[in-house]
Every structure is written in structure tokens, then in C-alpha cells.
Amino acid sequence: RGCKLVGCGSATPSLQVSNDDLAKLVDTSDEWISVRTGIRNRRVLSGKDSLTGLAVEAARKALQMAKVEPDDVDLVLMCTSSAEDLFGGAPQIQKELGCKKNPLAYDITAACSGFLLGLLSAACHIRGGGFQNVLVIGADALSRYVDWTDRGSCILFGDAAGAVLVQACKIEEDGLFSFDVHSDGDGQRYLNASIKLKETDDVLGTNGSAINFPPHPSSFSCIQMNGKEVFRFAVRCVPQSIESALEKAGLTGSSIDWLLLHQANQRIIDAVATRLEVPPERVISNLANYGNTSAASIPLALDEAVRCGKVKSGHTIATAGFGAGLTWGSAIVRW
Numbered sequence: 001r002g003c004k005l006v007g008c009g010s011a012t013p014s015l016q017v018s019n020d021d022l023a024k025l026v027d028t029s030d031e032w033i034s035v036r037t038g039i040r041n042r043r044v045l046s047g048k049d050s051l052t053g054l055a056v057e058a059a060r061k062a063l064q065m066a067k068v069e070p071d072d073v074d075l076v077l078m079c080t081s082s083a084e085d086l087f088g089g090a091p092q093i094q095k096e097l098g099c100k101k102n103p104l105a106y107d108i109t110a111a112c113s114g115f116l117l118g119l120l121s122a123a124c125h126i127r128g129g130g131f132q133n134v135l136v137i138g139a140d141a142l143s144r145y146v147d148w149t150d151r152g153s154c155i156l157f158g159d160a161a162g163a164v165l166v167q168a169c170k171i172e173e174d175g176l177f178s179f180d181v182h183s184d185g186d187g188q189r190y191l192n193a194s195i196k197l198k199e200t201d202d203v204l205g206t207n208g209s210a211i212n213f214p215p216h217p218s219s220f221s222c223i224q225m226n227g228k229e230v231f232r233f234a235v236r237c238v239p240q241s242i243e244s245a246l247e248k249a250g251l252t253g254s255s256i257d258w259l260l261l262h263q264a265n266q267r268i269i270d271a272v273a274t275r276l277e278v279p280p281e282r283v284i285s286n287l288a289n290y291g292n293t294s295a296a297s298i299p300l301a302l303d304e305a306v307r308c309g310k311v312k313s314g315h316t317i318a319t320a321g322f323g324a325g326l327t328w329g330s331a332i333v334r335w
């Protein structure tokens, strides 16, 4: 069986935070942020806005574009590292979308590589598991985990959701050509939001031995990042990964229509494009308006590029996700 992309959608919160707004919060400037990152604005969840709500809106738009009813979805993959329920958000999205036939729904946690790994999972479920319509949603609200006093990281992130519908098709129509995926736990020290262990008093257990109570810690620290190391990792590993995916698909950088990377930093995007010899006019970037939206960035940028007519039916796209874990990977797909 083959599988192909048949719809996309996205949603962003209404609250905009500009670089000038951030300069009121930390010692920074619009010039510093835009020169070093390419980011000018980001959207941030506020008040009672929910990430689940954004994910549902993005998914609905993808279903409408694909002309597929919620009841015909048999798998919902919610790719996120900021779920609103520690146990996962996908079943809630399935419920709110009105998928009454109760499709399988679960979360994938892989930070900025989440959407890419969601695509790979969708392909595996369709090719090997008999699934027909798989919704892959990338959604994150990292603004909730950012240290808003750390000017080195708080300037980077924004909140958003994006979705694609991946559908089973004849092998001749296959549109997900190849994948290349990796992880390296050693690099976790460069980018993480780890669990905070509580200093607790010893309590005597029933057999008289000392136990810590409560036994489980209950919160996570804010995002900790070594920007320089993350930057080096991205410009080293992402081109290699895309080259490997291109080779598996029998293509080269010059034969793709679009390069669509996780939107982390314009300097990373430019460096990867140069290395792959992809000219700037074939690189998709909307980072200036939204910042780094983690798992949402690829489907958000894809959705904008499709809806404004840049990406057309039949175009070949090289895409890559990379980030915390560390994790990274690429895919060559046809729109």
C-alpha cells in the first residue's frame, strides 16, 4: 500500500508578541533578535486559550481540505511536548473532532522532531497496519515552559498547531518517498525541560525503612538551552539527514521543489539550504511571524505555503525536524 498527503490545516493564538514587546521584559532588542534568529513576532496562548482547541481547529481544516469526514479518521496522532494532560491529549482531540467511530488516538513526544516522526508513524500504520486516514497533528505551547527571564531562550518560541491528513492509496500514487531518523540522548544536556526533584523529608515506611514522601516529584523545570551547541548540532546533522533521505528517494537537492525545515532559526535554515545547494527562492520560511513553534512549525509553514499557492499538487518537498532529545530526521514527500 502507498500513502499520500491529502489535506493540511493550521491554527495560531490571537495574541501577538513582538520583539519590541520582549524588549520590555528582558534586556534585548528587535535588532538583536531579528539579526540572530530572523524572528520578529510570535503568537502566545493566553487566558483560557487551549492547545487542544488549536489542535482541533488545525485538524478540522485539514479534514475539510481533504473532504474527509471525522468518522472516516481511524488514527489521530498528536505530536506534542506540551500536552495539557500528562497522560496525553490525542483522545481528547478525537472526542472534540467528533470521530464517533472511536479511532485509535495517542501522543508522540519528540519536541521539534515530533511532526516528522508522526509522519513516519502514519506511513508505518498505513503500510503495515491497514489504517486508511491518519491525522498527524503537530501542536506545542512552549510559551508555558519558557523561562521569561532568560533572554537567550524566551525570544525564540511561539505557540501553534498544524495538521495533515495522510491517506492510504495505490502504491503507484505513493507520496511519502523516504525517511531518515536519528536520536542522541547524550545531547539532552544541551536542550531539556527536565523533571524537578523535590527536597523532601524522609518518612518511615511500614517496615521501618526510610522512604521519600510524596514519592513522586510533580513539576518540570523551564526550558534549559545551550543555544550555540544546538545551533552546531542542527547545521551538522540536518544536511546529512536530508542527503540520506534524498539518496533513498533517488533524488538530489537540485531536483526538489521545496526545502521546508523545522522553523528554529533563519541562520540554520540558510546554512542547511546553502549546504544542499537549494536556492533561497525554493526555501519555505514563515519563522519571522511565528518564531519556533516546535512540533507545529512544519505543518504550519506547509499549510501557509499550500494555501497561498506556492506549494502545488505534485511538488516534491524535502522536510526535516530537529531538536530536543536530541532527535532529528528528514522526509521526502510529494504534496
Ligand code: ACO
Pocket (backbone or CB within 6 Å): 027, 028, 029, 032, 033, 036, 037, 111, 112, 113, 151, 152, 153, 155, 156, 191, 225, 226, 227, 228, 230, 231, 264, 265, 292, 294, 322, 323, 324
Ligand atoms: N538579546 C541581546 N543579547 C543576547 C540575547 C538577547 N535575546 N541572548 C543572548 N544575548 C547575548 C549573550 O548574553 C551574549 O553576550 P556576551 O557575549 O556578553 O556573553 C551574546 O549575546 C552572544 O550570545 P550567544 O548565545 O553566543 O548568541 P548566539 O549567536 O549563539 O545566538 C541563539 C543565540 C539565537 C539562541 C542561537 O544560538 C540559536 O538560535 N541557537 C539554536 C537554538 C534553537 O534553535 N533552539 C531550539 C531547538 S528546537 C527544540 O527542540 C525546542
